[in-house]
Amino acid sequence: AQSVSQHNHHVILSEAASLELGCNYSYGGTVNLFWYVQYPGQHLQLLLKYFSGDPLVKGIKGFEAEFIKSKFSFNLRKPSVQWSDTAEYFCAVSPGGSARQLTFGSGTQLTVLP
Amino acid sequence: NAGVMQNPRHLVRRRGQEARLRCSPMKGHSHVYWYRQLPEEGLKFMVYLQKENIIDESGMPKERFSAEFPKEGPSILRIQQVVRGDSAAYFCASSPNGAGTTNEQFFGPGTRLTVL
Numbered sequence: 001a002q003s004v005s006q007h008n009h010h011v012i013l014s015e016a017a018s019l020e021l022g023c024n025y026s027y028g029g030t031v032n033l034f035w036y037v038q039y040p041g042q043h044l045q046l047l048l049k050y051f052s053g054d055p056l057v058k059g060i061k062g063f064e065a066e067f068i069k070s071k072f073s074f075n076l077r078k079p080s081v082q083w084s085d086t087a088e089y090f091c092a093v094s095p096g097g098s099a100r101q102l103t104f105g106s107g108t109q110l111t112v113l114p
Numbered sequence: 115n116a117g118v119m120q121n122p123r124h125l126v127r128r129r130g131q132e133a134r135l136r137c138s139p140m141k142g143h144s145h146v147y148w149y150r151q152l153p154e155e156g157l158k159f160m161v162y163l164q165k166e167n168i169i170d171e172s173g174m175p176k177e178r179f180s181a182e183f184p185k186e187g188p189s190i191l192r193i194q195q196v197v198r199g200d201s202a203a204y205f206c207a208s209s210p211n212g213a214g215t216t217n218e219q220f221f222g223p224g225t226r227l228t229v230l
Contacts, residue, residue: 004156034218043117044157044205044221090156101147101170102207102219104156 002027002093006105013081014113021076021108023065023091030096033074035065036104039087047089050074051096061085083114116141118208118222126228133193133200135225139208145169146189147219148181151203163189196229203227 007022025031035047048059055067065076074091091105119138127133139146144165149157159173163183174181178196183189193200203226207219 006156036221043223044207046218046220049218092157100162101159101173102149102157103159104149106154106156 002031002095002103004091004093004103004105006089006091006108008108009106010109010111012111012113015083016080017112019076019078019081019085019110021089021091021110023074023076023105025072025074025091025093025103027072027093027095032094032096033065033067034092034094034102035059035063035074035076036090036092037087038090038107044090047076081110081112083112086110086112118143118206118220120204120206120222120225122225123223124226124228126230127196128230129197130195133196133227133229135191135193135204135206135227137189137191137206137208137222139189139206140210140220143208143210143220145209145211146183147207147209148189148191149205149207151205151224153202157205160191193227196227198229201227201229 003026005024033050036044037047038044047063048057050057050067058064063078088107088109090107092102094102146163148160151157161174161181162170178194180192203224205224206222209219
């Protein structure tokens with residue numbers, strides 16, 4: 001069974017700071033990787049996804065993530081955060097070949113101070 | 115195009131009562147997934163359904179929980195004889211096709227169940 005670890009439970013940054021949220025997964029086979037975001041009072045939205053190909057994935061709102069297979073990692077990055085990025089971020093993994101059962105990390109709450 | 119809809123958004127039940135949570139997938143989506151989020155935890159997969167079929171229920175508790183996705187109407191997650199430990203946010207997601215590498219799951223706003 002796969003598992004996902006998000007090491008930072010709560011991150012606090014000032015506007016314009018750079019962001020990197022860690023995500024490591026445990027699974028022996030091919031995986032599909034996702035980052036979801038949940039803004040206050042809203043439902044989960046997909047930020048970006050990786051299925052195959054270029055390990056550097058661009059998502060919405062200036063976010064990107066890099067899949068490093070040797071490290072079983074899929075860290076989320078953004079060069080300059082904004083106050084509106086305050087949200088909870090979830091990393092998720094599913095077995096390769098289909099987007100069926102998603103296994104989520106416990107989430108990272110990002111607070112951006114104006 | 116309406117997104118995934120869930121109702122009710124908030125549900126309060128007393129111990130021993132039944133809870134029914136509804137999920138209407140996005141138009142054109144025939145696959146539904148249910149997840150549960152306990153306080154301070156990530157979402158945990160419960161069950162994956164197609165119309166009239168349960169495909170994977172490996173995350174469902176063995177007792178008191180059931181799910182269906184009938185040919186007509188929304189998917190229903192049913193919890194019988196609720197206990198305080200069932201208090202959580204229950205999220206539904208849908209996808210147009212369960213197989214394939216390019217389909218993503220679209221999430222609803224969730225139902226927050228509180229058991230008194």
